[in-house]
Amino acid sequence: METHTNASHRWMVLGIVMVGTFMAVLDSSIVNVALPRMMSTFGVKRDQIEWVTTGFMLASAVTMPLVGWLVQRIGSKILFLSALTVFTLGSAACALAWSYDTLIVARIVQAIGSGAMMPVGMAIVASLFGPHERGKAMGIWATGIMVGPAVGPTLGGYLTDWFSWRTIFSVNLPFGVMALVAGLIIMEGNKDQKSDSVAFDWFGYIFISIALIGSLLALSQGQDKGWDTAYIRICIASGIVGWVMFIAVERDSDHPLLDLSLFKYRNYWLSMVLSVFRSIGLFGAIFLLPIFLQSLAGYTTVQAGLLMMPSAVAMGIMMPIIGRITDRVQDIRWMVAIGSVIIGVSLFMY
Numbered sequence: 258m259e260t261h262t263n264a265s266h267r268w269m270v271l272g273i274v275m276v277g278t279f280m281a282v283l284d285s286s287i288v289n290v291a292l293p294r295m296m297s298t299f300g301v302k303r304d305q306i307e308w309v310t311t312g313f314m315l316a317s318a319v320t321m322p323l324v325g326w327l328v329q330r331i332g333s334k335i336l337f338l339s340a341l342t343v344f345t346l347g348s349a350a351c352a353l354a355w356s357y358d359t360l361i362v363a364r365i366v367q368a369i370g371s372g373a374m375m376p377v378g379m380a381i382v383a384s385l386f387g388p389h390e391r392g393k394a395m396g397i398w399a400t401g402i403m404v405g406p407a408v409g410p411t412l413g414g415y416l417t418d419w420f421s422w423r424t425i426f427s428v429n430l431p432f433g434v435m436a437l438v439a440g441l442i443i444m445e446g447n448k449d450q451k452s453d454s455v456a457f458d459w460f461g462y463i464f465i466s467i468a469l470i471g472s473l474l475a476l477s478q479g480q481d482k483g484w485d486t487a488y489i490r491i492c493i494a495s496g497i498v499g500w501v502m503f504i505a506v507e508r509d510s511d512h513p514l515l516d517l518s519l520f521k522y523r524n525y526w527l528s529m530v531l532s533v534f535r536s537i538g539l540f541g542a543i544f545l546l547p548i549f550l551q552s553l554a555g556y557t558t559v560q561a562g563l564l565m566m567p568s569a570v571a572m573g574i575m576m577p578i579i580g581r582i583t584d585r586v587q588d589i590r591w592m593v594a595i596g597s598v599i600i601g602v603s604l605f606m607y
Contacts, residue, residue: 267385267394269443275398276436277341278378280429281371284348285313287413290551290561291422298422299357311477312361313368318469320372322514326457328377333384334444337377338437344370345433351426367426397577411566418557460506461514468499531597538604 288295288309296306327336347367354360379398386394416424475492482489507513520526550561583589 266443266445269439270385271382271394271398273436273440273443274337274378274381276432277337277344277374277440278398280348280432280436281344281374283412284367284371284426284429285310285317287425288313290413291417291425293551294417294422295360299360301357305357307477307481308361309364311474313364313371314477315470315473316365316368317372318473319466320369321376322462322465324373324376324380325514327373328380333377333381334440337374337381338440338444340370340373340377341433341437341440342370343367344374345430345437346370348426348429348433352423352430354423411563414557414561414563456512458506458510458512458514461503461510464499464503464506465514466499468496468503471495471497471499528593531593535597535600538600 292306292309295301295309296303299306324336331339344367347363347365347370350363351360351367354363379395382394382398412428413425416422416428471492471494475489475496478492479489504517507515507517520529546561546565550556550564556564579592582592
């Protein structure tokens with residue numbers, strides 16, 4: 258994509274990317290309030306139904322490292338629309354799932370599309386807009402990323418209470434098809450990005466996959482299975498070995514999956530640290546609160562979702578505003594500091 262593309266075309270492409278990424282992020286939280294109904298439908302226990310979310314998380318995490326290489330091989334348009342197609346087909350399979358096992362497989366397919374859509378969507382938006390508009394565009398795009406998980410419990414609760422838990426997946430289908438058709442018509446190819454000679458860092462990918470799967474399994478299941486159990490210890494050991502080997506491989510690779518020299522820049526690694534802590538606070542609360550409200554506080558699925566709505570509204574209002582401000586402010590350190598303090602205070606109040 259080129260930054261000199263006419264303005265109307267840029268904003269139409271932004272709209273298409275927003276629809277895709279919003280659906281992808283929405284599905285990371287919309288299922289949470291419906292998990293009890295899924296347990297009842299398939300007759301499974303809580304530790305089994307958790308794989309509906311755990312499987313999605315693991316598949317998304319393992320898919321994301323592939324995106325940079327795939328963009329260079331096939332271009333961002335083809336990759337985004339392919340990921341959108343996979344996600345939509347996975348959503349249809351989830352809605353039609355006739356057993357617990359088919360639901361888990363369908364969620365993994367859905368997650369592969371989701372994991373590819375989010376990073377390539379951000380890359381498309383960043384390349385379409387020049388520096389004077391990029392903050393505003395990224396702010397609008399990030400509205401879907403931040404609001405999706407917050408509005409998910411409300412929408413999921415409504416659909417589950419009034420229709421069926423299957424509708425939380427089937428609701429993606431018309432939007433996915435419309436976004437796909439619009440993308441095929443409106444989005445332009447970017448042949449200049451493609452390169453068939455780009456080598457892929459297979460060892461780096463294998464080790465980061467081991468690291469991500471081991472670490473995420475340990476963190477997500479350690480509390481239930483017990484931190485001193487053999488299963489969790491193996492997951493922790495696999496995670497540690499995976500990270501150590503990944504770093505060792507990347508330092509000596511001619512075509513690294515992740516350029517470790519980026520972490521020499523203070524602003525880069527500090528922004529990564531802030532993003533990790535922000536994500537833990539934001540998405541951790543979004544996942545746990547609906548379960549707490551329904552299981553212990555006696556709320557219905559709709560009531561639990563509505564309690565999450567104010568944060569979604571606030572983020573939806575603020576993201577475009579902050580994006581516009583960053584286009585005009587040279588030093589954004591104070592904005593980052595103020596935002597971090599507000600997040601910290603709100604989590605303390607929680």
